[in-house]
Amino acid sequence: MDRQKQPLLRVNAIATLACQAIFLLGGSGVGASELKPSTDPPCQDMMQPALTLATLETFEALLGQRQTHPEQAAAIDAQIEALFSQELAVMVMDMAGFSRLTVDAGIIPSLAQIYQIRSLTVPLVEASGGRILKLEADNVYAVFPSAEQALMAMESVLSRLQAEDLHASIGIGFGEVLVVGERDVFGHEMNLASKLGEDIAEDDEILLTAAAFAALPALPPGVEPLQAEVSGLMLQLYRVPLQER
The missing domain is CATH 3.30.70.1230 (Nucleotide cyclase, GGDEF domain)
Structure with missing residues (x-):
């Protein structure tokens, strides 16, 4: 795979997962295994091709979820690495x-x-x-x-x-x-x-x-x-x- 294309492909591949973490995880204490694809408007907006998920707002939201749900730190760390690394x-x-x-x-x-x-x-x-x-x-x-x-x-x-x-x-x-x-x-x-x-x-x-x-x-x-x-x-x-x- 062309290395130059990997970050974009990686962002697209995990858009739903990251969006779930931001909009579902903190609201009700849902476990990572219980997350389901979200159809909330914010998720739909974030997944548009013209936008990127690798933003400061996304980063800070995931860090906030990590602080609120320390038991899910490993899963959130994996999401951060997939999005931003x-x-x-x-x-x-x-x-x-x-x-x-x-x-x-x-x-x-x-x-x-x-x-x-x-x-x-x-x-x-x-x-x-x-x-x-x-x-x-x-x-x-x-x-x-x-x-x-x-x-x-x-x-x-x-x-x-x-x-x-x-x-x-x-x-x-x-x-x-x-x-x-x-x-x-x-x-x-x-x-x-x-x-x-x-x-x-x-x-x-x-x-x-x-x-x-x-x-x-x-x-x-x-x-x-x-x-x-x-x-x-x-x-x-x-x-x-x-x-x-």
Whole structure:
């Protein structure tokens, strides 16, 4: 099966099940084995092809049901994973020197630099098959279908930024994550990518998690293994030097 089509097919296949959980489970304490297909208008609306069930509202409703019915946590967890889980590369980029620039030059020049970096980064991410999740302050969050696409895109971004005397640090992870709506991604690899991009990577540096490195089809030139402590754990990471272009 084409991997790109799997999330949509998966959502369609379990639309009725998730809808039952949201509209039936909490109302009367019905057990999971007693659930029957619902014809309630909300369910019918949610199952229209133009809509998606992988929304924040659906996610929060299922979490609410999990809290109300802890005895059904395993079944609800399975529904959440079926609706929201995807295997993706996740990327977090942190712009270098923002705090110092704000002190030295003021907020307006700092915001102008953020705008410049975003205007250079977003087109390259999207041209490489990535999707921007959100732009927050001096950070960029994005997802890609593969670790290879993420790495190639961010190598291009760093090269483009350096040409303008701009700099950033980047973390890339890969694995199963929960994709909620258009902007939010949750999971261990997302947490690691954030830590790498924001706290560990140096300027003009890309750090890969072990999972992202293992997902690459070929060894990047000059890649350097290293270890770092993340949240009290020693983790294997990989530094990818920026290649001359």
